[in-house]
Amino acid sequence: MSLLPVLLLSTLVVYPSSEVLLMPTLTVEPSGRQVYTEDTVSLACQLPGLSGLGWQFYWHKDRQDTGPVEQMWGRVGGGAVYQLWRASVTHTGQYWCRAGRGQPVFYTQYSQAVFVNVIELFTSVTLSASPSTVVKEGGAFNLTCEAQLSNCKLSQHHGNHSLHSHPDPDRNWTTVVVTFSFLRDGWPVARDSVSGMYSVARASSCHMGTYSCVARAGRARRSSQEISITLDNLSLILLTCFGTFLILSVAPLAFFVRLYVMRLWQLRARGQGELQCNECSTIQGPK
Numbered sequence: 001m002s003l004l005p006v007l008l009l010s011t012l013v014v015y016p017s018s019e020v021l022l023m024p025t026l027t028v029e030p031s032g033r034q035v036y037t038e039d040t041v042s043l044a045c046q047l048p049g050l051s052g053l054g055w056q057f058y059w060h061k062d063r064q065d066t067g068p069v070e071q072m073w074g075r076v077g078g079g080a081v082y083q084l085w086r087a088s089v090t091h092t093g094q095y096w097c098r099a100g101r102g103q104p105v106f107y108t109q110y111s112q113a114v115f116v117n118v119i120e121l122f123t124s125v126t127l128s129a130s131p132s133t134v135v136k137e138g139g140a141f142n143l144t145c146e147a148q149l150s151n152c153k154l155s156q157h158h159g160n161h162s163l164h165s166h167p168d169p170d171r172n173w174t175t176v177v178v179t180f181s182f183l184r185d186g187w188p189v190a191r192d193s194v195s196g197m198y199s200v201a202r203a204s205s206c207h208m209g210t211y212s213c214v215a216r217a218g219r220a221r222r223s224s225q226e227i228s229i230t231l232d233n234l235s236l237i238l239l240t241c242f243g244t245f246l247i248l249s250v251a252p253l254a255f256f257v258r259l260y261v262m263r264l265w266q267l268r269a270r271g272q273g274e275l276q277c278n279e280c281s282t283i284q285g286p287k
């Protein structure tokens with residue numbers, strides 16, 4: 001008996017031919033729409049008709065000849081899921097998966113390739129002031145936050161920005177609702193505005209500062225540039241500053257002066273009291 005059939009037999013026992021041709025399937029979620037930064041993307045690798053138990057799953061990105069970008073043990077359901085919790089533009093690329101088990105490792109074929117394209121939802125967010133960034137005391141001003149989105153057409157319903165993002169022509173539009181927040185010196189002054197406008201009817205020194213806005217849609221967010229809003233009346237600012245200085249410096253001074261005067265009076269009163277007692281005691285002494 002020659003050695004060849006034995007070898008063939010052992011090959012068959014260890015790696016049944018069905019396993020040699022095993023090829024997992026790789027599916028991406030979300031599948032029907034464009035993937036934006038901050039989205040969660042799932043890359044599910046499955047061995048059809050098999051339990052994933054005892055198998056290790058490997059995901060490769062862009063190249064098959066470099067190490068896997070992720071590996072994990074399979075589950076009873078028949079596969080494993082690699083999740084990009086917060087997708088970024090760097091996750092864009094071609095992915096494959098395969099599974100392996102045993103020692104030495106027997107690998108399945110690579111799955112078909114899937115392409116994941118992650119793009120920034122917001123291409124730009126800009127803040128502008130009207131009529132100007134220099135405003136009159138008591139005057140009105142508006143801050144407007146404008147967001148530009150990739151692959152989107154904007155439709156406005158009653159000052160309500162609903163955006164329809166379209167990944168490609170043969171798929172449906174998905175609606176993205178954008179909200180805006182406004183910050184002054186880093187503190188929020190208006191949250192979740194759908195109109196994208198922050199209005200001040202009567203400007204005063206408390207409205208002055210550095211403003212920025214943040215556009216949000218789902219988990220995607222982007223900040224605008226900063227703009228400084230100032231009062232045009234320099235003497236008014238000086239007056240305000242001087243007034244504040246006066247209040248801050250005179251108030252404690254007045255307080256201390258008052259405290260000092262009151263203490264003086266108290267001392268005088270106490271001195272007199274003691275004198276009276278001494279007089280009493282000297283009077284009482286000779287008794």
Ligand SMILES: *[C@@H]1O[C@H](CO)[C@@H](O)[C@H](O)[C@H]1NC(C)=O
Nearest residue numbers: 130131140141142143197199
């Ligand atoms: C601010 O916006 C409102 C609403 O669009 C508009 O009526 C008003 O004239 C604007 N004011 C300024 C100062 O631009």
Ligand SMILES: *[C@@H]1O[C@H](CO)[C@@H](O)[C@H](O)[C@H]1NC(C)=O
Nearest residue numbers: 157158159160161162175194
């Ligand atoms: C915003 O638009 C949606 C339709 O896209 C509508 O259902 C909703 O009532 C609108 N909201 C406001 C505040 O107008």
Ligand SMILES: *[C@@H]1O[C@H](CO)[C@@H](O)[C@H](O)[C@H]1NC(C)=O
Nearest residue numbers: 031032033169170171172173
């Ligand atoms: C698009 O929307 C229509 C109706 O809402 C639906 O029947 C169809 O399956 C959708 N197509 C895709 C590709 O999601």
